[in-house]
Structure formats: C-alpha cells, structure tokens
Amino acid sequence: MATKLxxxxxxxxxxxxxxVYRREGGYAAVEKALKMEPAAIVEEVKKSxxxxxxxxxxxxxxxxxxxxxxxGVPRYLVCNADESEPGTFxxxxxxxxxxxxxxxGLIVSSFALGSNRTYIYIRGEYAWIVGILEQAIAEAKQxxxxxxxxxxxxxxxxxxxxxxxxxxxxxxxxxLIESLEGKRGNPRIKPPFPAIKGLWDCPTVVxxxxxxxxxxxxxxxxxxxxxxxxxxxxxGTKLISACGNINKPGVYEIEMTLSVEEFIYSDEYCGGIPNxxxxxxxxxxxxxVPILPANLxxxxxxxxxxxxxxxxxxxxxFATGSMLGSGGFIVLDEDQCVVKNTLTLARFYRxxxxxxxxxxxxxxxxMEKILTKIENGKGAISDIDLLWDIQRKIxxxxxxxxxxxxxxxxxxxxxxxxDEFEWHVNNPELCQTQNYGLAHYADPIHVxx
Amino acid sequence: xxxxxxxVKVTIDxxxxxxxxxxxxxxxxxxxxxxxxxxxxxxxxKLQGSGGKCRTCLVEVSKGSxxxxxxxxxxxxxxxxxxxDGMEVKNMTSPKVxxxxxxxxxxxxxxxxxxxxxxxxxxxxxxxxxxxxHGKQGTRYEFKxxxxxxxxxxxxxxxxxxxxxxxxxxxxxxxQLTDKRAHGILSRGDHAEIATYIEKSLDNNFIGNVIDVxxxxxxxxxxxxxxxxxxxxKPVNAHRDCKCCxxxxxxxxxxxxxLRVTARKDQWGEVEEWICNECxxxxxxxxxxxxxxxxxxxxxxxxxxxxxxxTIKPKETFTAVHGGRxxxxxxxxxxxxEVNDPSIDLSQINGPATSDVYNHSTKQA
Numbered sequence: 001m002a003t004k005l006x007x008x009x010x011x012x013x014x015x016x017x018x019x020v021y022r023r024e025g026g027y028a029a030v031e032k033a034l035k036m037e038p039a040a041i042v043e044e045v046k047k048s049x050x051x052x053x054x055x056x057x058x059x060x061x062x063x064x065x066x067x068x069x070x071x072g073v074p075r076y077l078v079c080n081a082d083e084s085e086p087g088t089f090x091x092x093x094x095x096x097x098x099x100x101x102x103x104x105g106l107i108v109s110s111f112a113l114g115s116n117r118t119y120i121y122i123r124g125e126y127a128w129i130v131g132i133l134e135q136a137i138a139e140a141k142q143x144x145x146x147x148x149x150x151x152x153x154x155x156x157x158x159x160x161x162x163x164x165x166x167x168x169x170x171x172x173x174x175x176l177i178e179s180l181e182g183k184r185g186n187p188r189i190k191p192p193f194p195a196i197k198g199l200w201d202c203p204t205v206v207x208x209x210x211x212x213x214x215x216x217x218x219x220x221x222x223x224x225x226x227x228x229x230x231x232x233x234x235x236g237t238k239l240i241s242a243c244g245n246i247n248k249p250g251v252y253e254i255e256m257t258l259s260v261e262e263f264i265y266s267d268e269y270c271g272g273i274p275n276x277x278x279x280x281x282x283x284x285x286x287x288x289v290p291i292l293p294a295n296l297x298x299x300x301x302x303x304x305x306x307x308x309x310x311x312x313x314x315x316x317x318f319a320t321g322s323m324l325g326s327g328g329f330i331v332l333d334e335d336q337c338v339v340k341n342t343l344t345l346a347r348f349y350r351x352x353x354x355x356x357x358x359x360x361x362x363x364x365x366x367m368e369k370i371l372t373k374i375e376n377g378k379g380a381i382s383d384i385d386l387l388w389d390i391q392r393k394i395x396x397x398x399x400x401x402x403x404x405x406x407x408x409x410x411x412x413x414x415x416x417x418x419d420e421f422e423w424h425v426n427n428p429e430l431c432q433t434q435n436y437g438l439a440h441y442a443d444p445i446h447v448x449x
Numbered sequence: 450x451x452x453x454x455x456x457v458k459v460t461i462d463x464x465x466x467x468x469x470x471x472x473x474x475x476x477x478x479x480x481x482x483x484x485x486x487x488x489x490x491x492x493x494x495k496l497q498g499s500g501g502k503c504r505t506c507l508v509e510v511s512k513g514s515x516x517x518x519x520x521x522x523x524x525x526x527x528x529x530x531x532x533x534d535g536m537e538v539k540n541m542t543s544p545k546v547x548x549x550x551x552x553x554x555x556x557x558x559x560x561x562x563x564x565x566x567x568x569x570x571x572x573x574x575x576x577x578x579x580x581x582x583h584g585k586q587g588t589r590y591e592f593k594x595x596x597x598x599x600x601x602x603x604x605x606x607x608x609x610x611x612x613x614x615x616x617x618x619x620x621x622x623x624x625q626l627t628d629k630r631a632h633g634i635l636s637r638g639d640h641a642e643i644a645t646y647i648e649k650s651l652d653n654n655f656i657g658n659v660i661d662v663x664x665x666x667x668x669x670x671x672x673x674x675x676x677x678x679x680x681x682x683k684p685v686n687a688h689r690d691c692k693c694c695x696x697x698x699x700x701x702x703x704x705x706x707x708l709r710v711t712a713r714k715d716q717w718g719e720v721e722e723w724i725c726n727e728c729x730x731x732x733x734x735x736x737x738x739x740x741x742x743x744x745x746x747x748x749x750x751x752x753x754x755x756x757x758x759x760t761i762k763p764k765e766t767f768t769a770v771h772g773g774r775x776x777x778x779x780x781x782x783x784x785x786x787e788v789n790d791p792s793i794d795l796s797q798i799n800g801p802a803t804s805d806v807y808n809h810s811t812k813q814a
Contacts, residue, residue, distance in 0.1 A: 167637070184634065189501035189529045355615060355634075355641035357502050362556035365639040369592045386589055393552030396523045397504055 002268075003229055005217035005237050006210070007253045010097045016132065018139035021100040027145055029219040033108040034153040041112035045215060047223030049235035054080055054171075054208030055286065055326040056401075057310050066195040067113055068203040076204040077115035078180065079106060079212055081122040081129075082164050082171040085286035086348060087328030090239035091209035093251040095122075095129050098213070099136035103159065105212040107145060108219055110157045113205055118159045121176050124166040133161050168352035172400045173206040174198075175354065186356045187400035208326075210239055230256040234309035238327055244282075245333035247271035256309035260284070261298045261445065263308055264331065277333040279443040281417075284313055285325020287345050288405030290412030291338070292322045294443035318412065334438045338420050339431075342413040343371040349406035360403040363394040367410055374421060377428030384421050388414050457534035461485050461508075462542045462770045474527035474538055475506055479717065483766030487540050488550075488579050490557070490664050491616035492528035495719055499621050500528035503614065504553045505579060509546050512537035524549055542770060554583040560595040560639070561665075562611045570666030572679040575718060576614060597642050602632070603650025605657060605671050605730050610642050613667035619643065619659035626723055627653035643667065654693060657729040661712050661720050672730050673701075673709040682708055684744035689737055694725040699744050700735075707733045713744070 014020040033041055046061030083091040110118045137159050140146045148156045164170045170179045174188035177199050198204025218226045227235045234256040243249045248271040263269045273279055279294040301320035306312050313324045350364040370387050373379045391407035420436045455470040459477050462485040468477045478486045492500030506528050510521040515535030565571040597610035623630035632645045660668050682701040689696045701709040710729050712720040768775055
C-alpha cells in the first residue's frame with residue numbers, strides 16, 4: 001500500500017465530526033504550529049517541496065514567502081475551492097469527507113501567513129458541501145480552534161465560506177478575488193500580483209484546497225520527511241480524480257513515483273479499461289492539459305516509463321508530453337472520438353470565457369464553430385489548419401490562463417490525432433455513424449490476447 | 450525618497466528614451482512618437498484601471514532590465530506594463546508582435562458587422578484605422594456574425610452592441626465621472642454586452658463622454674445620427690461659459706451649421722477635458738459659442754485629410770528604428786493617387802448635402 005497522508009482516515013466512521021477527527025489525531029498540527037514562529041512554518045513548507053495542487057504546480061513555500069508584509073495592513077488567506085475543471089473532483093472529495101483536515105490546514109496556514117480572516121471560496125454547484133464546511137467551522141470554534149485567542153496563543157482567526165455562482169473563470173485567483181469582493185468575476189491584469197495587492201488591495205495568498213490540506217501532514221511529520229516521499233521536485237502525495245473509460249473511477253491518493261501504466265491497469269487504482277477495450281488516449285491533468293495518445297502516455301518519447309508526477313508527465317514538452325495539472329485523469333478507450341471530445345472541451349471553454357480580452361472571447365467561439373463543422377462532416381482540410389492558427393494566436397496572448405487552457409486541448413488533438421480530423425473531413429457520412437478507432441496511437445503494451 | 454522623480458532608460462525599437470519611473474511601455478512609446486507607438490483600443494490614460502483587455506498593444510520585451518536582462522516569456526500588454534531601467538522593447542521590429550497583433554485584429558473584426566458605410570464613427574474609428582494597418586482583405590470567418598437585442602439608452606446616446614469591442618472604457622467613464630453608474634457589462638464571454646439591466650436611459654450630466662471614449666461606433670451621438678460624415682465637417686475649437694464643465698469643446702461644422710459638439714481630443718484620440726451633456730447636446734448654434742479657430746488635427750484618420758494647412762504630421766521614426774538605414778523605396782501615396790491628397794479640401798467638394806438642404810426647402814437655391 002502506498003503512503004496515504006490526506007485520505008488515510010477518510011473511511012473512519014464519523015470523521016466529518018470534530019470528536020472523531022480529534023480522536024484520530026486531528027488538530028495536532030494546529031497545536032504544534034501555534035508554538036512555532038510563523039516564519040518557521042513557511043520554512044517547513046519550503047523544505048517540503050510542496051507544489052501548488054491547483055494546476056500550475058508553483059512551489060507553495062515560495063509563494064508564501066512572496067507575501068508582502070507591510071505594517072498595519074491586514075493579510076488574507078483565500079482557499080480556492082472553486083474546482084470547476086472538467087474531470088477534476090478531488091477537492092470535492094476532500095471537503096466532503098474530511099472537512100476538518102481542510103480547516104486544520106487553513107488554521108495552520110493562516111497562522112503562518114498572519115491572516116486573521118480567511119476565506120473559502122467554494123464553487124456554487126457544491127451547495128451541499130457549504131453546510132458540511134460550516135458545520136466543521138462551528139465545531140472547531142466551539143472547541144477553541146477558531147475565533148479569538150486560539151488555544152491561548154493570542155492568535156485570532158475566523159474562516160468564512162463564500163459560494164461562487166458557477167463560473168469556471170472564478171477559479172483563476174484574481175477573478176476569484178474580484179468575485180469575493182462582490183464584483184464581476186473578471187481576472188485582473190497582473191502585475192500587481194495578489195501577494196502584493198489582492199483581496200481589498202491587501203496582500204493575499206490564494207491556495208488550492210489540496211495544497212492547504214497537505215500543510216497538515218507537512219507540519220506533523222516535518223518538511224524534510226515529507227520531501228522524502230515522491231521523486232525529484234514532485235514531493236509528497238497527490239490526489240488524482242480518475243474518470244472516463246476505466247473500471248474504478250474515483251479519487252486516489254498516489255505517491256508520485258507511480259507509473260501511469262500501473263495507475264490505469266492495477267486493481268488498486270483504476271482497474272483497467274472495461275469491456276476488454278483498448279486504451280486510446282488520456283487527458284492526464286484535467287480538461288485543459290494536452291491530450292496524449294496511448295503510445296506517448298505510458299512511455300515518454302525517449303522510451304522511459306512515464307510516472308504520475310509533474311516532471312515525467314511534462315517530459316518532452318507539449319510536443320510529446322502533457323501536464324499533471326490539477327489531477328483530473330480522463331481516460332478514453334478505442335470507442336471514443338477525439339474530434340467530438342475536443343468539441344466538447346471547446347464548447348466548455350467558449351461558455352466559460354469571461355469575455356474580457358479579445359483573443360479568448362472571439363477565438364474560443366470560433367474554434368467551437370469550426371469543430372462543430374468538422375464533427376458534423378461538413379469540414380474541409382483547410383479548417384484543420386485554420387484551427388491550428390487560431391489556437392496559436394490565442395495561446396499566450398490573453399490576460400489569464402483560460403486562453404491557454406482553451407488552446408492547448410485543440411492544439412494537442414490536432415498535433416497527435418490529425419489523421420482522425422482528416423478522416424472526418426474525408427468521410428463526411430461515415431463519421432456520423434462510425435468512429436475512427438485506434439490507428440497507430442494505440443497502447444503498445446497492453447495488447448489483448 | 451526625497452530626491453526628485455527617478456528616470457529610467459528604456460529602448461523601444463532601437464530608440465532610447467529617458468522616462469520617469471513608473472511609466473508604462475505604451476506611455477514611453479508615446480513620448481517617442483511615430484510608428485513605434487503600439488495601437489491601443491481599450492487603454493485610456495485618463496481613465497484609471499483601463500487597459501490590458503484588447504491585446505492590440507502587445508509588445509515583446511527582449512530584455513527585462515539592466516538588473517535582470519532575461520527577456521519576458523510572453524508578449525506583454527504595453528499599456529499595463531511598467532518600464533524598468535535598461536528595458537529593451539520590440540514593437541514594430543518584432544515579427545512575433547506583428548503576428549500576434551494581426552491575430553488580435555482578426556479577432557476584433559471577427560464579429561464586427563463592418564457596417565462602416567452606415568456607421569457614424571467611420572472616419573474617426575480606431576478599429577477602422579487598426580483594420581487598415583493590420584487587417585487582411587478578406588475574413589476567414591464563415592459563420593453568422595453575433596447580434597444582440599437592441600437596448601435603448603435614452604434620447605442622447607445610441608448603442609450599437611454589434612460594433613462593440615468590449616473595451617470597458619464607457620464603464621470606467623461612468624464609474625469615474627458620474628456619481629452612479631447605470632450601465633455595465635451583462636453576461637460573459639462572447640455574449641457579453643453593454644446594457645442597463647433594467648431598460649433605463651442614461652441621464653447623468655457627464656454621461657455623454659462615453660461617446661467620446663468609445664473607440665468604435667458602439668456609442669454614438671443621437672443628435673448627430675446620420676446627419677453627415679465626419680470628414681465632410683470641419684472641426685473648430687470653441688468655448689463657452691459653462692457652470693458645470695470647462696466649456697472647451699470642438700464644434701464640427703458644415704457651413705454655418707453646428708452638426709456636432711465633442712470634447713477636444715489629443716493626438717492619441719483621448720479627451721483633453723470632459724464636457725457636460727448641455728454643452729454636447731443642447732448648444733448647437735454658433736451663437737452659443739466663442740470660436741477660437743480651427744482644431745489642430747493630427748494626421749491620424751481621414752478627418753485630417755483635406756482640412757487645414759496646420760495639420761500635425763507625426764514624427765517619422767522610420768530611419769531610427771532601422772538603425773540609421775534608409776528604406777530603399779518609399780513612395781508618397783499622393784504622387785500616385787489623388788486619394789487622401791492633402792491639397793484637396795474635402796469639405797469644399799460639392800458633396801452630400803447637409804440636413805438643412807432637405808429640412809428647409811426654402812433654403813434651396
């Protein structure tokens with residue numbers, strides 16, 4: 001069994017409640033943290049090598065150390081629970097089953113950063129989790145872990161839960177801050193970064209749910225011990241939400257030394273592809289990261305085994321690699337159509353574009369229309385080149401990463417599956433009733449007998 | 450710091466300039482002038498918080514600063530990026546910028562109706578200028594263009610949402626000039642639109658300024674609607690004693706008739722001093738105004754063509770940008786064609802009649 005740091009106690013009866021969580025050793029990190037210097041906690045997180053679990057993978061300790069600390073200005077910690085990426089549902093699991101783990105992580109992090117008012121910005125669709133979190137907050141408060149003078153340390157902290165209204169863009173940290181302030185959820189233009197000017201123009205740190213929860217084991221076991229788990233710069237454990245054509249979809253906590261092959265085919269994790277089908281492709285890190293065909297997914301272009309971690313999944317750049325992203329692992333079997341899949345994603349990004357900057361506002365809709373055309377057998381070969389040109393002009397030219405997120409899936413689909421697009425163009429009638437199938441990018445390892 | 454404003458050196462397209470610390474790249478480029486100035490559709494120096502949205506002013510920073518010479522990984526919006534000492538910026542000398550800007554222009558024009566022949570903004574439209582500079586002849590967009598339900602903004606301001614490029618300037622104007630903003634952006638993505646949520650006319654005394662800040666023909670003056678083309682009218686500086694604004698305006702005349710009143714604009718098309726609705730919409734007689742003389746129009750759009758001898762010609766930066774090299778062949782368009790010939794005064798041409806001609810048949814000869 002792999003090390004489980006976050007989900008180890010997820011199945012304990014009643015772990016949602018304070019008494020049970022406390023009996024299982026919960027809130028030890030708070031007790032330990034309040035006796036430490038805040039700077040020492042930041043140092044531990046730095047030593048742990050923890051990287052942001054929301055998608056970008058930026059070192060969390062470094063992000064914390066960037067926080068400006070001017071005199072007399074409040075600082076804020078905001079927990080980004082606006083988990084809206086298609087395919088990613090790890091934070092939901094964490095908040096639903098282990099709300100106290102998040103609250104504990106938030107108290108420790110708030111103390112480390114000096115935030116007396118901490119916010120959880122939760123996705124609007126997670127309506128039932130708001131109640132779970134608020135109950136956990138109330139229980140923690142009753143037991144003296146929140147509120148004024150926590151455990152006699154002189155540190156005050158309140159946690160508030162704020163629901164979003166169902167916009168994907170509000171998961172972008174500056175749009176989240178705008179929304180939290182009660183404004184339209186448009187991303188801000190950076191710089192200034194939130195660490196200097198964030199919520200109500202005060203220094204702010206925005207972290208993902210899983211990142212903040214991971215602070216608890218880091219404090220309990222020490223940063224150096226935590227860094228020993230995993231490999232290279234991918235330390236600790238990662239939650240992966242697996243879905244698509246697999247036998248056992250769900251949320252798994254993995255060590256980042258696990259190979260992609262083992263993750264898909266072992267019974268401990270996904271349990272293989274159902275109905276004896278073969279693996280065609282996979283989106284390894286949530287819908288915005290590039291899709292990879294099976295032959296590049298299990299082994300890198302250099303022929304090395306691909307592991308479930310930041311470096312290995314992005315090995316080869318976008319030409320032959322992808323990203324770990326937020327850990328939304330979407331598996332496609334041989335019956336899935338990549339064109340249709342790309343269209344679905346393009347439609348999502350068109351719908352979720354905030355409309356602030358022109359490449360994303362206009363480009364996402366354009367890509368969706370062309371993909372619809374190709375999917376319906378009305379496309380031309382020139383449309384494929386046009387799509388490529390559009391995504392190229394969106395990527396990197398927008399205010400926030402949503403433009404990139406919309407461009408990457410289209411780019412990767414054309415890069416790796418161009419023949420399938422061309423087949424759609426050349427067989428306008430056939431493509432309405434049949435799928436292109438596996439072709440040459442099938443999984444070369446698991447050939448059924 | 451006690452010392453005076455610190456200046457930094459920044460090089461844009463091989464031209465070095467000293468600017469105060471905290472200046473944006475775009476402002477520094479405007480200090481140089483000429484062709485090195487990136488176009489800006491959403492940025493407005495008089496409106497706090499504007500800019501960064503249209504992405505036409507993207508530039509390449511090939512050297513971050515003297516202290517950290519690494520280039521910036523992505524193109525940056527020059528209107529919102531501050532200069533650093535020793536920064537090197539490429540605008541017109543960078544193929545990457547050229548490519549990205551062409552893309553942005555294509556995106557901006559994608560759903561634009563291109564109804565310039567019936568648009569009042571034609572001739573002083575920034576999108577039109579941008580299209581001429583960076584656009585292609587045809588479009589690669591083959592789908593139906595976006596349309597919106599019509600919203601009535603009251604007796605003075607006409608909204609054409611199909612022409613809007615969502616620069617947010619009018620939103621910032623209403624926020625910063627009026628005490629209560631009544632319009633804003635509704636919806637998101639490509640359905641985002643300027644509107645008042647509940648059908649409501651905009652009636653703040655300074656709301657007329659949204660017409661001047663609008664870079665396209667989305668917000669136009671209802672009192673000037675379809676009266677004339679701007680290049681047939683003559684801009685004249687004038688002023689009057691106004692209780693609530695500076696009263697310094699530009700009158701757009703055709704003959705003796707004042708067809709339109711706008712605020713005075715600088716060479717970047719930005720309003721110099723905001724004016725009130727009374728000056729803009731109610732005072733349409735020459736007797737209301739003290740005429741100062743012809744407006745100095747920069748050679749910016751067709752309005753300047755054929756008006757006055759004191760048209761300001763922008764500085765030519767061509768040779769400096771190319772490191773002292775002169776272009777092998779540079780043709781003067783006027784020697785080839787009569788189009789835009791400065792010696793022909795369009796307002797003198799026996800062109801379309803003014804509304805007077807039709808409204809008062811007695812005036813006809």
